[in-house]
Amino acid sequence: MSLVTIAIILGLLAVVYGFVTSRQVLGAAAGNETMQEIAGAIQEGAQAYLKRQYTTIAIVGVVVMILVYVFLDVPHGGTPVSASGFAIGAILSGVAGFIGMNISVRSNVRTAAAAQTGLQAGLTLAFRAGAITGMLVAGLALLAIAVFYWVLTGPAGYTVGGNDRTVVDGLVALAFGASLISIFARLGGGIFTKAADVGADLVGKVEAGIPEDDPRNPAVIADNVGDNVGDCAGMAADLFETYVVTVGATMVLTALLLADVAQLSGLMALPLLIGGSCILTSIIGTYFVRLGSKQSIMGAMYKGFLVTAILSIPAIWFVTQLALGDMNTVIGGEIQNVDAGAPLAEEGLAAQIGGFTGMDLFWCSMLGLAITGLIIWITEYYTGTEYRPVKSIAKASETGHGTNVIQGLAISLEATALPTLVIVAGIVIAYQLAGLIGIAYAATAMLALAGMVVALDAYGPVTDNAGGIAEMAGLDDSVREKTDALDAVGNTTKAVTKGYAIGSAGLAALVLFAAYTTDLAEFFPTLDVDFSLENPYVIVGLLLGALLPYLFGAMGMTAVGRAAGDVVKDVRDQFANDPGIMAGTSKPKYARTVDLVTKAAIKEMIVPSLLPVLAPIVVYFVISLVGGQENGFAALGALLLGVIVGGLFVALSMTSGGGAWDNAKKYIEDGNHGGKGSEAHKAAVTGDTVGDPYKDTAGPAVNPMIKITNIVALLLLAALATGAAG
């Protein structure tokens, strides 16, 4: 059995887990008729939204696929390898989101029902629902790459390592498909969920004075739909993309840099095997998510994660040995040994691959696991209710809205420091161990845990919805208390996934940049592109790259503000035209609000999503025109790193800050600083509202944005090379 086949089998295991567990979840009691009716409305709204979103994306997708075919496949004989890769990435990214949403909208009501019997029952159901999404995201992502790679190198007969670039181009196109769809899904879903959430809060809590999730609020169903299409479907598509790009980039870099080594086929399969083995350990880990004697929900989550992480250590050791045969043979080391710790960089590409052993790769993978653990810990510190940051925001709420926001912004700025230091340490250590390939393996190992991390995240919207259903269906207050407890942890786990995704993007961007420079050297061997910081065009590229997340963030925030304004107007209108709504005698037109937010979100997602697609192309052509082609390529390369240098901080500050604001509100609602209804609480609600588009719209969408910019640059290179040759 080939190594890739083993990876495919492990990927299928995730699908089996998803199938079996979803039977368990769907078999659970679905609550009383009122609950089912509410859940039905949410389900209907979510499906209607996703249908419209995917229809729109499909149009863009088909156009881009044709462009991919024309520019990348036609010049190489017309076999649609790149176009197929693009389609597979795009479709499976959509499928990941679709399944996640469908599980989520069915588990919410069942979690509410289970919470009636106890905290453990609610936790088990919600977490299993999240785990289905998690395993399917990781499994489908692994299968997408593994099966595509297997078909290309097996039945289709292409080879890696020779002059044939078909496999590399196909993998890049696959990543592009995944990224393009996921930025639309992340942004569209993010705009939907926050427009509905902010709109519902503004007009419900603030104007009408009715509590959150009150069934009299016409935007309440839209708000709950948003949890599913944004926090669940959007997130799933995003993490699918992150997985595909990271593992794909590691394989592409291996194919480009290590084409001549004897262990090439093993090295190509190793990232897939690491991913596959960690699916197994993640599945085992899910069974350890159980409340202990302290009834700590976060503790239960940690148990599951820790079991997965610890089991992954021997699993990764085993597959590394399986793929490479011997752990101590030096690979690609004819140039120099990287372990010496001597300055390597001046040797250029040769040094970047250096010499490394299987043990080096194993240690780099361990580094990836450690980075993941540290990011989870840091995120919990910045967003958990027990620590200084959230408490300081809650305390600042006592002196008003202004000080709450000031302290929240200060925390959001500060929250970038520790993750950056962790990522920087990761880069240095991985590079010392095994050069650029080491960095790629650290990123791959991070993503290998995606099944578990997504499980923790996808659990959040399920509990959030469960709380909403409990409230709307008028269940006993004790049920809402349980779902609130589950949901508070969800705020932290949601922030964790975003920190994790953007952190891995920091490493993956280096790998993609290396692929860019390697491609450049291969496609344009006569050009002498100067990537030195002494070249002003490099500074120009860095500045323009760093600008992109700011502009993108501005567009995302404005879109939410605009769409939320539409919601406010619609709800005001419904209240005015039908006084029976507030009196509780007639039902609001939920579907009208859902439909309105759907249209607004779809309209608003297009322009910002195209920004990272078009920016690299525009920058390359403008700078080439002004400063010559070599400087055009230099500026484009610098743009790729500028996006990560700027985007890392924008994304980290937005996602951590938003999580901290949300939990500061929850902390006050738990009875601190005057509790619900106090002036401090009102200020905290403002902070939460501000944090909403930060953490769920603009911030997380930066991650796919960074990847798209990088991948478009790679595709541009390939297209230009074809143009220059043809």
Add this chain to the structure above:
Amino acid sequence: MSLVTIAIILGLLAVVYGFVTSRQVLGAAAGNETMQEIAGAIQEGAQAYLKRQYTTIAIVGVVVMILVYVFLDVPHGGTPVSASGFAIGAILSGVAGFIGMNISVRSNVRTAAAAQTGLQAGLTLAFRAGAITGMLVAGLALLAIAVFYWVLTGPAGYTVGGNDRTVVDGLVALAFGASLISIFARLGGGIFTKAADVGADLVGKVEAGIPEDDPRNPAVIADNVGDNVGDCAGMAADLFETYVVTVGATMVLTALLLADVAQLSGLMALPLLIGGSCILTSIIGTYFVRLGSKQSIMGAMYKGFLVTAILSIPAIWFVTQLALGDMNTVIGGEIQNVDAGAPLAEEGLAAQIGGFTGMDLFWCSMLGLAITGLIIWITEYYTGTEYRPVKSIAKASETGHGTNVIQGLAISLEATALPTLVIVAGIVIAYQLAGLIGIAYAATAMLALAGMVVALDAYGPVTDNAGGIAEMAGLDDSVREKTDALDAVGNTTKAVTKGYAIGSAGLAALVLFAAYTTDLAEFFPTLDVDFSLENPYVIVGLLLGALLPYLFGAMGMTAVGRAAGDVVKDVRDQFANDPGIMAGTSKPKYARTVDLVTKAAIKEMIVPSLLPVLAPIVVYFVISLVGGQENGFAALGALLLGVIVGGLFVALSMTSGGGAWDNAKKYIEDGNHGGKGSEAHKAAVTGDTVGDPYKDTAGPAVNPMIKITNIVALLLLAALATGAAG
């Protein structure tokens, strides 16, 4: 008469202008007794603060001066050239702030008195007060460099261009002195002004329900003191620093790169002459600041600026010809002609100086003037009440605090785009014209207008104070209306200066980085430092550099929050202990609050100010230890650019966003969206509060922070070179 002597005479002209105009301003009527009493309290508080601030800074300053002497002068024979340079920069930076504050606290009451007679009278007085500060900042900065340079190259007998680095080291030390003092002044003053402002607003407007500047509020004097020590003294020290560093860096780069050209002495004097000639044009421009038929205050300001800018065109042309003799002789062009537009970068340093003519330098200077004009125009667009951004924030206030803040944040993110594009275009064009020297001249010409720009800015706190005094002294409402109209324009001009300072920093940072790489090549000729983006240590440096402004911003914001909290407690305490205060029968203890804010601001400014001093040293040593000395230098160099890539966006977004929030509040107060007291107004007050530490504390302090990081790196190089040699 030597060229440098001419520059010194022009610098003295600024001092003469300051002296003459301050006699005029101080000769104006100082209002009634109540007004004078209030103004006296403000004056006393401001002087007490500055005294304490300068005492604290002096301690740090003396310690650093001794270190400068030990590490930079002792190894070169012990003549205290660098130590003297440091002392001159530090002391004059303090003097600039001190004079600015002293003029400001005497003009405020006179402006209030003048506003009683009419808008033009108020404008004239306030603008003249600002112009004194402006001309003295520019004049003292020019004199500091010109006299120091004259002494070193004249009486002291040092030469430029040989192996003797005394002059270069002295200029760098001078810049360091100016920067170090100015970061303390900017941050300390910024914390003071915003802690007092936010604290006074929270407890006065929000809790006690009394209007702004109500004399019953114990924090009201502290608030007005803050305008003087933060917006005036801190700003003056900051712009003094920006001027010294920019002009100094241009001279240092000239000395390093063009040591062998025949026109060296003219080229060394040219930046000083450009500065001097624009002092003359700025003085002329001040006489054109007059209201037209439309009574537009901003229009009057523009007239003054435009006259200055237009007169500067022939002035710069004249001094360039004076310094270089012939405008068309190619300087340093033996390597290649840069005008061809061909890719230059691969030739390294040789290409960076390329060949350029006097005309090229003239056009680069024109570019600097154009950049200044564009930044003013863009800033007005983002912070003026007539345009979309401010109106959109005002409109978003209708739906509450949350949407106001969301829209404000969106605008602050968006506001980075156009200035970045302008700076990028400036870099590309200047580089095409005359390589790195071209970029240096664009930056120098920008700063040459500092006299006028600072005049427009320093006018703001005077009118702000005048309004406060009018309110507290119970003058007729029509007076307050006039001062409010003057103050609204002040919000925009204050934002302009910050955008201008940070924009020039974007160009100056490139010049400083070039000085760093040139120094490195000179001091460590055997090292082969790789500044390529392909070197992961470069990425590490970029990430760590970009982190600094975030961490610095977080510290500044937190400091304001903490100090404002102290103010709130003190005011609550005063109200509780003496009910006569609210009744108006007894006077609050203004001095107690001033004293409290003083202590808090001084305490809070120390740690963040040391961050940019220590960060380059720590990064160099840690990375050298881990990755070898060459990578230590690479990471340090990348850190310098990372600070600007990160800091540019942080600073631009904070300063523009803060200005927009402030004017959105003013726009509502003008009667839009419900006017004063409406719900929209309350939301706008929240936005204004959030914007306060953004625009007046954290944002503007990023500019000196960027410079300090760069200068410390240069000094570190010099110290290491001495250590390596000795």
